[in-house]
Amino acid sequence: MYQNMRLLKDIVDNTPLPIAVYSGENLRIELANIAMTQVWGKGNDVVGKNYLDILPEISTDVFFDQAVNVLKTGIPFHAKDKKVDLISNGITKSYYFNYSFIPLTDEQGEIYGVMNTGADVTDLHLAKQQVQSAEEKLRIAIESSGMGTYEIDLATNAIKTSGNFNSIWSVGSEISNEDLIAKLHPDDVAVREKAHKEALLTEKINYEARIINDDQSSKWTKINGQIIKDENGTPTTVIGIIQDINEQRKFEEELKKQVAQSTEELRRSNDDLLHFASVVSHDLREPLRKIKIFNALLRDEKNTDFTEKSQKYISKVDQSAERMNNIIEGILSYSTVDKNTQTKEKIDLNEVIEDIKTDLELVIKEKGAILNTGNLPVIEGAPILITQLFYNLIQNALKFSKADRPPRVIIRCYETILNNEDAVKIVIKDNGIGLDAAFAERIFTAFERLNSKDQYEGNGLGLALCRKIAKRHHGTITATGEKDNGAEFTVILPLKQSGAQSI
Numbered sequence: 001m002y003q004n005m006r007l008l009k010d011i012v013d014n015t016p017l018p019i020a021v022y023s024g025e026n027l028r029i030e031l032a033n034i035a036m037t038q039v040w041g042k043g044n045d046v047v048g049k050n051y052l053d054i055l056p057e058i059s060t061d062v063f064f065d066q067a068v069n070v071l072k073t074g075i076p077f078h079a080k081d082k083k084v085d086l087i088s089n090g091i092t093k094s095y096y097f098n099y100s101f102i103p104l105t106d107e108q109g110e111i112y113g114v115m116n117t118g119a120d121v122t123d124l125h126l127a128k129q130q131v132q133s134a135e136e137k138l139r140i141a142i143e144s145s146g147m148g149t150y151e152i153d154l155a156t157n158a159i160k161t162s163g164n165f166n167s168i169w170s171v172g173s174e175i176s177n178e179d180l181i182a183k184l185h186p187d188d189v190a191v192r193e194k195a196h197k198e199a200l201l202t203e204k205i206n207y208e209a210r211i212i213n214d215d216q217s218s219k220w221t222k223i224n225g226q227i228i229k230d231e232n233g234t235p236t237t238v239i240g241i242i243q244d245i246n247e248q249r250k251f252e253e254e255l256k257k258q259v260a261q262s263t264e265e266l267r268r269s270n271d272d273l274l275h276f277a278s279v280v281s282h283d284l285r286e287p288l289r290k291i292k293i294f295n296a297l298l299r300d301e302k303n304t305d306f307t308e309k310s311q312k313y314i315s316k317v318d319q320s321a322e323r324m325n326n327i328i329e330g331i332l333s334y335s336t337v338d339k340n341t342q343t344k345e346k347i348d349l350n351e352v353i354e355d356i357k358t359d360l361e362l363v364i365k366e367k368g369a370i371l372n373t374g375n376l377p378v379i380e381g382a383p384i385l386i387t388q389l390f391y392n393l394i395q396n397a398l399k400f401s402k403a404d405r406p407p408r409v410i411i412r413c414y415e416t417i418l419n420n421e422d423a424v425k426i427v428i429k430d431n432g433i434g435l436d437a438a439f440a441e442r443i444f445t446a447f448e449r450l451n452s453k454d455q456y457e458g459n460g461l462g463l464a465l466c467r468k469i470a471k472r473h474h475g476t477i478t479a480t481g482e483k484d485n486g487a488e489f490t491v492i493l494p495l496k497q498s499g500a501q502s503i
Contacts, residue, residue: 014033015033015035017035017119018033018036018038018116018118018119018120019031019032019035019115020032020033020036020116021104021113021114021116022051022067022071022116023112023113025071026052027052027064027067027068027071027114028048028050029046029047029048029049029050029051029054030047030113032046032047036116036118039120040054040055041086041087041088042055042088051064052064055086057087057092058084058085058086063084066079066101067114070101070102070103070114071103071111072111074103074105074111075103076100076102077101078099079098081097094122096120096124096126097119097120097121098118098121099116099118099119100115100116100117100118102114102115102117103115143162143164146164146244147164147241147242147243148164148165148167148241148242149161149165149239149240149241149242150165150238150239150240151237151239152237152239153236154235154237154238157176157177159175159176159177161175168211168221168242168243169183169211169221169242170183170211170213170214183211183212184209184210184211185209185210185211185212185218187210188209191208191209192223194207195207199225200227203226204224204225204226205223205224205225205238205240206224206225207222207223208220208222208223208245209221209223219244220245220246220248220249221243221244221245221246222242222243223240223241224243225238225240226238226239226240284328285328288324288325288328291321292318292321292322295317295318295321298314299311299314299318316361319358320359323355327384342382342502342503343382343502344380344503345380345381345382345383346378346380347379347380347381347383347386348376348378349376349378349379349386349390350376352376352386352387353371353373353376353390353394353411355387356390356394357371359391360391360394360398363395367401367406367407368406368407369398369401369406369407369408370406370407370408371394371409371411372409372411373411374411374412374413376413376424376426377495378495379424379493379494379496380494380495380496380497381473381493381497382472382503385469385503386473386493388465389465389466389469389491390428390491392465393466393489394409394428395462396463397409397428397430400430400432401430401432402431402433405431407430407431408431409428409429410428410429410430411426411427411428412427412429413425413427414427416492418474418476418492418493418494419474421494421495421496422494422496423475423492423494423495424492424493424495425490425492426490426492426493427488428489428490429486429487429488430486431486432486433483433484434481434484434485435479435480435481435482435483436481436482436483437480437481437482440480440481441479443463443479444466444477444479463479466491470491472503473493473494473497473503474494474497475491475492475493475494476491477489477491477492478490
């Protein structure tokens with residue numbers, strides 16, 4: 001008998017779960033194992049003392065009354081996840097327990113004591129609180145975003161929905177999956193079916209559909225979901241969200257209309273511009289033809305003895321008239337770019353620069369300009385366009401010169417690579433009024449002017465046309481400089497124009 005009692009005591013003492021036995025109305029402590037004394041934190045000398053003497057801090061709680069009631073009635077009491085504030089080493093700390101008070105009876109069935117067992121579930125309680133807090137924050141975030149949530153049990157087809165879901169779908173809280181499908185626009189039912197079939201492979205549901213409102217109007221929604229499977233890979237649940245995208249769809253439709261309208265207006269504007277360029281070019285031909293005729297008559301005049309200088313001037317007029325004729329032809333070709341492409345040819349850039357020097361001869365002499373040009377390569381392109389590109393750049397360098405200093409224009413070229421193709425980088429640097437780096441990109445915008453018309457003539461199209469020509473030749477053009485310290489333009493052009501024979 002003694003050995004059995006000793007064995008029982010050893011078992012109780014070494015059980016990791018707290019166990020104590022109380023007797024009498026004051027709940028005298030008859031037994032408390034190590035796990036229980038550690039929970040109380042009052043030391044090991046507790047046997048023989050009253051419950052409230054050891055734990056006065058719980059006198060206002062219900063634990064004492066619960067134990068006494070079990071002692072009187074013999075009815076066990078069980079509690080789960082209950083908070084207990086205990087003072088250990090002078091520090092109050094909160095715990096959560098699953099505990100029981102169980103009556104103990106003798107051979108006659110008389111109650112002689114109460115056994116108190118417990119399990120510390122504090123960590124589990126705190127973890128559960130964190131999960132609940134995270135779930136609550138997520139729910140608030142989703143609700144505040146205007147989205148609705150839903151959950152479908154695939155075994156029973158039962159649906160749980162949020163308030164936002166019901167509001168978007170225009171349904172009550174109790175609704176079946178079939179009722180939801182019935183509210184879809186007939187044209188979008190197939191879209192839903194396709195999305196759900198694809199979800200069997202991807203486990204994700206994603207589609208947009210219209211919902212029919214009670215007043216028979218419709219609104220666009222976006223539905224996203226995830227299929228949840230069990231350990232056997234069997235789909236069990238669908239969890240997802242729904243979002244009202246009706247306003248977004250309306251905006252997109254309106255935007256499409258505006259884009260289509262703007263595109264049509266731009267097409268008409270381009271057509272008008274092409275027509276205008278064609279008319280102007282044709283109208284210029286007639287006075288130019290007369291200039292050439294009268295200049296030829298003047299040159300062939302038998303009764304006039306022209307000096308050598310006069311003959312030189314007549315020759316210059318003839319060259320300029322021919323040059324203007326070529327420009328007009330180029331404008332006509334370029335203005336009908338969408339109808340008649342330019343044939344690409346080999347272009348000697350040295351000849352291009354020399355022609356431009358001839359065209360700008362009067363300005364160069366007038367300003368005492370110096371053009372320092374290195375040896376330039378032969379490239380492929382449209383001659384009239386490439387000439388126009390460098391004409392505009394050199395003319396700009398002469399135009400925006402300083403009043404107290406003769407223009408100096410340096411043209412250098414370097415081998416480079418552009419889009420994995422051999423290319424040439426041509427740098428045109430001047431000593432003129434310069435360029436604020438903040439406007440280095442704006443100057444290539446059509447009609448953009450950084451200087452007063454009163455000081456510098458021009459229409460703001462020159463550099464915009466340069467960029468257009470460079471892009472058309474699959475090249476680039478950029479600008480750098482400093483205010484009052486000159487500007488530098490860098491043109492990069494492929495040596496060869498790959499592909500078709502035209503540009």
